[in-house]
Amino acid sequence: MGEHPVDHLRRVVIVDDHGIFRAGLKAELAGRVEVVGEGHDVESAIAAVRAGLPEVVLLDVHLPGGTGGGGAEVVRACRDLPEVRFLAISVSDQAEDVVSVIRAGARGYVTKTISTADLVEAVKDVATGDAVFSPRLAGFVLDAFGTGGVEDVRDEELDRLSAREVEVMRLIARGYTYREIASELFISIKTVETHVSKVLRKLQLSSRHELTRWAERRRIV
Template structure:
């Protein structure tokens, strides 16, 4: 008789409490006996504490977090040698190339978007726990392009390093064709603040219009 397989231990890291609760409920429903959610965390420091305490098999990790982001969580846990067996699966609303590539370079074993279904997420967690790399289909192309040289990752990083986290969010939405009012609603900021960030983005990237910004972002696979 084969030995029973232990559930995959999980820590969920996301700064939105409602989303964490939803993921936990879904995993506990469709993944009963397959995954075991041990803890949740809302920012970088909470995530590091949870991973250190629980030593989970897999961390479901959002890319953008208060305190430094998902890459900072992986960097600090690894530097401390706190949980060397833990693997990281990015679960993010962002499907931008710089987020995907940066997160994989930071140590994640996979990257899926929040449109994933519950059963698909359980399967992705199992595969990452077993050592596989898992990506949503479109995102796998970004990683392959980066390794093949089709995307100049160094150049992308250098350009984006000039922008703050909020400026990157505004840049991406504007480049995708959002109006200032729509960006303000999406990011819960004022239209005036959007205008200020947009001016800063154009100045830092040495661009003169949103048309040029869209072309710039498209050339770098950031849309």
């Protein structure tokens, strides 16, 4: 985050098939982000992303057009643009919608009930490489990519971690706060801190950001 000046406005493309929602979101975000493009279906979304090269795409999951893949199809079509990150924003909180767009490569998923302030923070977090989910939605992702992801990774470093340490690592990498992890795993915040310290020491990492990158590289986030 230090490489950006304080007043840097994140470049954003808004994709939604409802014009009134795009207009409302654009008005809400005015002065907080720089909207460099809009899309209303799969084709126009891909075109807007390629033309605007935003840092973050606010992407609805259900979009007309293309081959019927919706938002996930847009993400897949833009995989050759690694500097562009996708944050799904949808009225849906259904597990299959969350998982499909994350499998495609989106960096986070929030529902349209999110506050403007929280959405701005989510955009900033995704732009800097973090993953953003509400705890409920993150649970879907952890279930979908859960133990199978770990079993698929034959990694000497990962083998140093206990099962609970792996759980904590995943939640940290998903953007949970210590308090949220404590609530999710029914342990104290101090116990969470102890687990995080052990994970960082065992993996020879110095921060939660490094831990997130470590988990991403092994596709176990």
